[in-house]
Amino acid sequence: MTTVKDLPQEDYFLSGHTACPGCGGAMVVRETMKVLGANTVVYMPASCLLIFSDMYPYNAFKVPSLQVLFETSAICASGIKRALKRQGKDDVTVVAFAGDGGTADIGMQALSGAAERNEDILYVCYDNEAYMNTGIQRSGTTPFGAWTTTTPLGGTSEGRGKNEFKKDVPRILMAHDVPYVATASLGFPADFLRKLEKAKAKKGFRYLHVLAPCPVGWRAESDTTVDLAKLAVETGIFTLMECEDGVLTLNREPRFTPVREYLKLQGRFKHLKDDQIAAIETWVKEKWERDRALAKALGPKPKVPVAMTK
Amino acid sequence: MIEARTATAGERHMVTGDYAAAWGAMVSRPQVIAAYPITPQTMIIEHLAEFLAAGKLDAEMMRVESEHSAMSAVVAAEATGVRTYTATSSQGLALMHEPLFISPPMHLPIVMSVVNRTVASPLGIWVEHNDTMPQRDTGWMQVYVEDAQEALDMVLQAYRVAENPSVELPMMIGMDAFLVSHTIESVDLISQEAADKFLPPFKPVHAYLDPERPLVVGAAAPPEYIQEVRWETDLRMRRAAEFLEETDREFGRTFGRTYGGAFETYRLEDADAALMTLGTVTSTAREVVDRLRGQGERVGLIKLRSFRPFPADRLQDATAHLKAFGVYDRAVSYGVGGPSYIEARNALYDTTTMPILGFLAGLGGRDVTPQDVELMFKKTLGAVGRGRRASGVHWIGTRGVSP
Structure with a gap:
């Protein structure tokens, strides 16, 4: 198994791209490309990634890349893969990198379709919890209470940040019974690398949901990206899990650091009142109860007794 | 139908227009097909699935979850360097x-059969051209066919034109809902061998996705670069007109059938007044021309096939001797008139001062009868000698409004 130290020196996502300082999305892409290597084709939708990596005449990828539309990541990656298969190049890995808006919201239909058909692609969602490229608008994965430019602050119940909780995209993908669904955090690179290697080796539809803090959108210091990604896991807000061929494993039992430790580092949460923080604490507790129950239900299958196989 | 499904290639069989289009697609050897079902296109993809299941078609067939994904899938596959096909209708x-909009600037010669059907509201499943005509400015070539044989032949021709290195634009082939798609006609099902001789394998010459030769396809671009892309796409659309004609002639040499290229004329040479039609109404209009000629009226017909590229130069020459011109449309640009009427007026503005009349009939799939077409001719003949002021848009057969 590769450790961070064993990662190849060679990059396929190169420096010189124009991402903001501390961009979690760029780190997700760089690490992923180190594992996937040269024999890869990349698809990216309209997104931060496209703008900071492929604005003509510049290109940050050392492998071929395609951009079509915002909501077409899963289907275009599938189309590329089908064509490569016809050309006898089935060994090429096709990866789609999309943000949370392109995945959880506008891209969900194509994502679900590709998962249902078990298209042979790797889909990496870098989740920075809002539409960052267009200027920090709320998405389906924006957490409860977060300020965004479309959930601004004001004197009414509509002015307390986002009123809904984060959409659980990995759980939606798990319902498609695909070969591999996993979450990862930039705060736990060894776990992320292990999952990337596993995802690369598997055939069929593979989904990685990676928490990718955005200092600009989260109103945080640009040197806190990795700390925030760690704290999200240790507070229990973001669960590290993987579902491999139907068997769900929770990869890390968090320390359950108080959520306030995570929230206070981010300007997007600084307006939160005690009742909102209490709601987040309750949400974390209930999420873990549910995730544990799910992991138990979807744990390793007991061997079928001989008598029952007749 | 069952007999037709197991038909031996290269023979005449009684099949639907949808079957003919599917056959045309099959013998064109697309490598990736992606489609989503919609009435009345459904039989095209059903037959392709049957050909695949029977081992007659060798392709990746993607049964996707929407038309948006169907088009996106063939865009991505074509960008990877293989021939692709899809089909749809109306809302799809x-x-x-x-x-x-993606494929024309990207040089992706996708071919798509579109069974022309009403776009809601109100919802309807019958023929109208208000699905394809609003796609005029996307950069896709658009050709309209009259019958099942043409629906098949045009698929082969479409690939030849679209994949020409000087063109590299996608093409949609419009075929009228039910009147072509579901009508059973005697069709020459071109054999694979003959199709292969006419249509060589696809070899992408420019950008395609290959890890051996990494490059960016798509990308974002600032204002410093996009206008040149638009200019270059426009240039290829203009060039396409020539290759459309050439391909039809070569098709004729190979298969013994031609369609006149961008348009076909009928008894036009000595006509005083002529009507331009597209789609199945043309068949009715030919009969009406014969009948009116029998009555001593000097009338002729233009069957418009190519809406994009629009054959402006050829149309100027073909209509130079006319004294009045009528243009029939099965779609309306609200507040203005029929789309091909608008195109014809624009094309002929520099070369003629004759009246050009627009006719709207058969919208939503209503029958266009010989009496309707005769009325169009009569109105056009009535405008002879009256100059441009006699031009205008006429609704034919609108209940309570017009005869």
């Missing part, structure tokens, strides 16, 4: 509107 094409 409307949903494809966004990805339609």
